[in-house]
Amino acid sequence: MYKSFLIKYGEIAIKGKNRYLFEEALVKQIRYALASAEGAFEVRRLQGRIYVDALSDYDYDEVMEALSHVFGVVGICPVVLVEDEGFEALVKDVCAYVDRVYPDKHMTFKVHARRARKNYPMDSMQLNAALGEKLLLAFPDLKVDVHHPDITLCVEIRENINIYSTEHPGPGGMPVGTNGRAMLLLSGGIDSPVAGYMIAKRGVAIDAVYFHAPPYTSERAKQKVVDLARIISRYTGPIRLHVVNFTDIQLYIYEQCPHEELTIIMRRYMMKIAECFAGQDHCLGLVTGESIGQVASQTMQSLAATNAVCSMPVYRPLIGFDKKEIIEISEKIDAYETSILPYEDCCTIFVAKHPVTKPNLRAIERSEQKLSDKIEGLLQKALETAEVIEVEGKE
């Protein structure tokens, strides 16, 4: 029954000049999200508001679902827009609205009128009282409750008149694209997809890099990462996924370096490679799914050793999260079922029995000197042979 949706967004971040950029990005992301829904839609900005108009039949739940993935959206209100044809016409429209949306009228309500257009002949208080009275007359089962009503009927006098009474929560955050771009180190695990979601929530667009080690890791493990990228791209927008063949580098490290340092040294090379792609893709930082103390390679000392190879900032949005909290978000964004599929990961294959938990940076650097013969060539090759997969939310 609704032909339009009123999109509410946070006002705090959009003072002054930022407002235009924020709204432009939001409109773009709404269009992207709606592309995966059946039907034709128009997204338009009007006087500090964003409306989605359905130009064809559509599936209500599907549209709600799509809009609820757009960062920057605070609320989604299915709205009825009517022309201003005088108060009596408005009464008819409001009654018709209530009648259609609420077949059972045993409920309390209040009218919340707002005038964005001050030339309307009645002010908000008068409208509240007059519309309330007409509704009580039309539907004797209704009762007014101004403090805790079952429904709040919003009537906003703008160019058109907006009538709505429900607001579905959006994900909040800022529209993707308003805060630059970052390179996500995306594994097939639980954490890194959540990290990508979290950073995108703050308006950062993402690209990703995945390290695989064929034949030790399978094609299915790689497909799982592509699937995860697709799942988070419903929130983040399109992701350019770089798939790096890491096998030769890993084998070389395995041959040359103490095994308890493998994970740290591997991680350092992952960061270096990720940073190269980040530079190419105009990223302003790297993103990982690390959280302090979760495993040996995520102690403060290990993080410091990993961090030391990067010249770009490394963002770790999950740094203070417990696994349980991360899993909750993973489930919420529908990544969890995919993340827990039991495919091998390149880090688990070459893992040492007793990895160092307090690596010493100087010692690690000394171990890495044993790689000096071939590592530059191997890095070069890994960069050159990387595959690029453009991932989008649509199947």
Ligand code: ATP
């Ligand atoms: P995740 O659940 O994200 O795999 P994890 O708990 O398994 O994390 P680690 O294996 O220590 O933790 O990895 C830490 C971070 O390093 C990951 O969150 C991810 O950002 C990055 N990372 C690890 N392995 C890979 C990989 N094969 N490809 C890309 N990034 C990786």
Ligand code: MG
């Ligand atoms: Mg992992």
